[in-house]
Amino acid sequence: MPTTTGKPTTLLAELTHRCPLHCPYCSNPVALTRSRGELSTEEWQRVLTEARALGVLQLGLSGGEPLVRRDLEAIVAHARGLGLYSTLVTSALGLTRERAVRLKDAGIDHVQISFQDAEREGAERIAGTPSWDAKHAAARWVKELGLAFTVNVVLHRANLDRLAEIIDMAAALGADRLELANTQYYGWAVTNRAALMPTRAQVERSVEIVDRAVERYRRRMQIIYVLPDYHSEFPKPCYGGWGAHYLVVAPDGRVLPCHAASDITTLTFDTVRERSLAWIWDESAAFRAFRGDAWMREPCRSCPRKHVDFGGCRCQAFALVGDAAATDPVCTLSPERYRIDAMLDAVASPEPTYRYRTMPGAAPAVGARAGDEG
Amino acid sequence: MLLAGTARPALWHLARIDFDPVRERRVLLYPEGAVLLNDTAAEILALCDGVRTVDDIAATLSVRYSTDVTADVVEYLSQLAERELVRDANDDG
Numbered sequence: 001m002p003t004t005t006g007k008p009t010t011l012l013a014e015l016t017h018r019c020p021l022h023c024p025y026c027s028n029p030v031a032l033t034r035s036r037g038e039l040s041t042e043e044w045q046r047v048l049t050e051a052r053a054l055g056v057l058q059l060g061l062s063g064g065e066p067l068v069r070r071d072l073e074a075i076v077a078h079a080r081g082l083g084l085y086s087t088l089v090t091s092a093l094g095l096t097r098e099r100a101v102r103l104k105d106a107g108i109d110h111v112q113i114s115f116q117d118a119e120r121e122g123a124e125r126i127a128g129t130p131s132w133d134a135k136h137a138a139a140r141w142v143k144e145l146g147l148a149f150t151v152n153v154v155l156h157r158a159n160l161d162r163l164a165e166i167i168d169m170a171a172a173l174g175a176d177r178l179e180l181a182n183t184q185y186y187g188w189a190v191t192n193r194a195a196l197m198p199t200r201a202q203v204e205r206s207v208e209i210v211d212r213a214v215e216r217y218r219r220r221m222q223i224i225y226v227l228p229d230y231h232s233e234f235p236k237p238c239y240g241g242w243g244a245h246y247l248v249v250a251p252d253g254r255v256l257p258c259h260a261a262s263d264i265t266t267l268t269f270d271t272v273r274e275r276s277l278a279w280i281w282d283e284s285a286a287f288r289a290f291r292g293d294a295w296m297r298e299p300c301r302s303c304p305r306k307h308v309d310f311g312g313c314r315c316q317a318f319a320l321v322g323d324a325a326a327t328d329p330v331c332t333l334s335p336e337r338y339r340i341d342a343m344l345d346a347v348a349s350p351e352p353t354y355r356y357r358t359m360p361g362a363a364p365a366v367g368a369r370a371g372d373e374g
Numbered sequence: 375m376l377l378a379g380t381a382r383p384a385l386w387h388l389a390r391i392d393f394d395p396v397r398e399r400r401v402l403l404y405p406e407g408a409v410l411l412n413d414t415a416a417e418i419l420a421l422c423d424g425v426r427t428v429d430d431i432a433a434t435l436s437v438r439y440s441t442d443v444t445a446d447v448v449e450y451l452s453q454l455a456e457r458e459l460v461r462d463a464n465d466d467g
Contacts, residue, residue: 007396007397054396055394057392057401058403083392083394087405110405148388177405219461
């Protein structure tokens with residue numbers, strides 16, 4: 001196990017869990033942080049200063065919906081002053097043209113807007129709220145202002161059959177980049193897994209559609225396709241290894257090696273309210289738990305791929321096997337792979353019903369159909 | 375695929391070069407990514423203005439280093455072009 005700790009390159013700052021959308025695949029934890037528990041402007045600025053000193057180059061400003069923070073411009077300006085490359089990860093709800101101008105002036109580099117589908121009904125059904133017009137208007141302002149623009153679409157059973165239309169929509173919006181990310185099953189997506197999982201045939205078709213689109217849009221729009229890991233032979237590589245390059249600060253100041261890590265209830269995460277970011281990165285038990293490869297057991301320990309996929313996802317191992325140090329059960333070398341295959345075999349229901357993401361005590365999502373859970 | 379000598383490489387318009395005081399290296403920053411640059415790489419990219427050709431850049435640096443660096447320049451720029459971080463301005467019409 002390497003004894004020296006590398007420097008992180010990327011910080012995801014989850015500024016809030018508040019969000020106007022109710023997407024049933026949200027990766028936020030099911031137990032959301034309320035606004036009064038969020039870090040203040042000054043605390044966020046201190047976190048960014050510490051992150052920069054630790055080596056962070058890339059900043060994602062995310063949530064929830066970061067636009068609900070009225071101090072977003074002040075946070076962006078601070079990041080720019082530090083030399084960070086900042087990406088706003090947004091639903092675009094709440095963005096006005098004036099606010100987009102202020103964010104550009106504050107120094108945002110790149111805006112990533114989520115879109116849910118290539119047609120209004122499907123998009124608003126998954127978002128749980130009217131959102132189509134606001135998103136399309138926001139995309140025009142981002143382009144008009146000359147900001148780097150990424151369209152992000154989470155893929156699942158109900159929109160995969162419109163993948164070609166989704167890609168064409170992103171190109172028509174003028175996206176510089178298109179991220180097509182199949183749903184990963186963390187947070188709310190675990191609750192809704194049965195309704196979200198695509199069929200094997202859908203996934204196979206999607207690969208062909210993306211391959212053709214990559215050729216068609218070469219040099220106009222970069223397409224990043226994240227395959228569903230359940231359908232893969234080997235697991236995804238956990239951001240280049242646990243505590244190697246990436247860290248997340250949650251709305252309440254807890255620092256996580258990945259946005260899904262709070263699901264691992266056997267770990268305790270230190271907070272920037274009590275410790276420096278550098279101490280948490282270098283010394284905290286949570287970051288050291290799976291850093292390097294000394295924690296690995298078989299089949300990982302002797303596997304030639306152990307420095308390729310790093311044992312896969314610790315969060316997924318905990319969620320599906322109940323042991324965060326187990327091999328990711330997605331791996332076909334894992335004795336637990338049968339659990340994934342059973343889920344793949346069970347995909348059938350054509351009409352999904354969702355449990356929409358809501359804050360504790362909040363009313364159910366607008367647009368949720370009668371008979372939906374939640 | 376290698377870039378042609380007549381290609382006119384330009385940095386992707388969404389990428390920018392900054393100095394990282396922590397690693398004491400220049401760094402190429404772009405959406406969701408960062409590439410640390412050694413001095414040679416930074417010098418190559420500084421010449422990628424969409425006007426100079428690959429041959430021009432190689433010639434300039436070969437003089438600067440008093441040795442023929444054409445193969446290295448072509449290989450490095452071709453790698454970045456493959457990742458779409460460098461574009462050939464001739465293709466933009």
